[in-house]
Amino acid sequence: MAVLVTGGAGYIGSHTVAALRERGEEIIIVDNMQQGHQEALLAGKLYKGDLRDSDFMDVVFGENRIDAVIHFAANSLVGESMKEPGKYYHNNVYGTLCLLEKMKQYNVGSIVFSSTAATYGEPENVPIDEYDRTLPTNAYGETKLAMEKMMKWYDVAHGIKYISLRYFNAAGAHESGAIGEDHSPETHLIPIVLEAALGKRPHISVFGEDYDTPDGTCIRDYIHVSDLADAHVLAVERLRGGADSSVYNLGNGKGFSVKEVIDIARSVTGRDIPAVMEPRRAGDPAVLVASSERARKELGWSPSRNTLEQIIASAWQWHSAHPEGYRK
Structure with missing residues (x-):
């Protein structure tokens, strides 16, 4: 079947x-x-x-x-x-x-x-x-x-x-390095940050740094x-x-802030990634994080690649090898 x-x-x-x-x-x-x-x-x-x-x-x-x-x-x-x-x-x-x-x-x-x-x-x-x-x-x-x-x-x-x-x-890419994320247009934070690391964007925009979070930027769930x-x-x-x-x-249970994503991407890539602070976007909640306790208990789901470093490193492996995505 x-x-x-x-x-x-x-x-x-x-x-x-x-x-x-x-x-x-x-x-x-x-x-x-x-x-x-x-x-x-x-x-x-x-x-x-x-x-x-x-x-x-x-x-x-x-x-x-x-x-x-x-x-x-x-x-x-x-x-x-x-x-x-x-x-x-x-x-x-x-x-x-x-x-x-x-x-x-x-x-x-x-x-x-x-x-x-x-x-x-x-x-x-x-x-x-x-x-x-x-x-x-x-x-x-x-x-x-x-x-x-x-x-x-x-x-x-x-x-x-x-x-x-x-x-x-x-977020991230397959461990083989053969497949990864290629959207047109790209709207997801991690690939946009890596495009800035590759010089395909002049900077990464951070929309709001006055949220009620530890570093003032929005926190999101990345898996x-x-x-x-x-x-x-x-x-x-x-x-x-x-x-x-x-x-x-399905969630990691705690989430990562925009600034955390950018800082870890700088560390993983060894590249300077300019960040420009912009006004808040309408409708952006401060924190969006999902609990996955039920999925862990009933599906037996146990994510094994759940650090932000692992996620960004795998994405960087793919994006640096495929700077134009799947286009030749």
């Missing part, structure tokens, strides 16, 4: 494909290549196409014996989602509806969903746990929450079991992408074992 990975040529998807390969899984990948890179795939059978294309998805399910799905395919830029909410609802929500309908049609009963801690909105508690309210503050988070709710009702009506994994910031990939594989195994549907946070 095979695992279908939607969005598998993307950043987290490709690392999950690598993790599945290490476990000897048969892997089927669907990606429309909007943000994916074929060069990032270390294994698997790739189908280039869109979840919303019914005939295309009939080919994917018809040609393969799929028993589980890991669903990454989605647009994920917060700022863009606020300008083009229709694009996010059509691709994220309608795309997931099409996927669930195909799973129902072909009797595939398990899906692991790459969600986001943006479903919580402004945190009630730090660290955030799974029982906190969900009140997204942007269209991206709202579509992810809608996707989760849709899965709940497909479970009620059709018995399709799901595990939703909520997390903030994936090594390979640890995230492992969590998705563990979730597949849990569903295969007959577990009920569930939601899990």
Whole structure:
């Protein structure tokens, strides 16, 4: 039996494909290549196409014996989602509806969903746990929450079991150095800091240094992408074992500040990384950190690459060897 990975040529998807390969899984990948890179795939059978294309998805399910799905395919830029909410609802929500309908049609009963801690909105508690309210503050988070709710009702009506994994910031690169993070445009802090280290940016902007945190800058949760990939594989195994549907946070439990990220990047790279202080951005909470105690207990997830030095060093290995990303 095979695992279908939607969005598998993307950043987290490709690392999950690598993790599945290490476990000897048969892997089927669907990606429309909007943000994916074929060069990032270390294994698997790739189908280039869109979840919303019914005939295309009939080919994917018809040609393969799929028993589980890991669903990454989605647009994920917060700022863009606020300008083009229709694009996010059509691709994220309608795309997931099409996927669930195909799973129902072909009797595939398990899906692991790459969600986001943006479903919580402004945190009630730090660290955030799974029982906190969900009140997204942007269209991206709202579509992810809608996707989760849709899965709940497909479970009620059709018995399709799901595990939703909520997390903030994936970072780092595969230990082989073969795959890493390459977005266009790039919006994530660690690769932007490393672009400054490479001289591709004149400086890194720090938005606000007067927050109620130890050094005045925002604190965020960073998890090594390979640890995230492992969590998705563990979730597949849990569903295969007959577990009920569930939601899990994935986090490091404490978080790192913007200044900490920059300082450790300077140490890891040995480069001067100029930082320019800018005014706060609207809507940036001081601290966003998720608790992963439930995932550790029930999934058996134990991240092994959880120091900021490890995360940034692995990212630097990839970015310094691929300064233009996957582009030749």
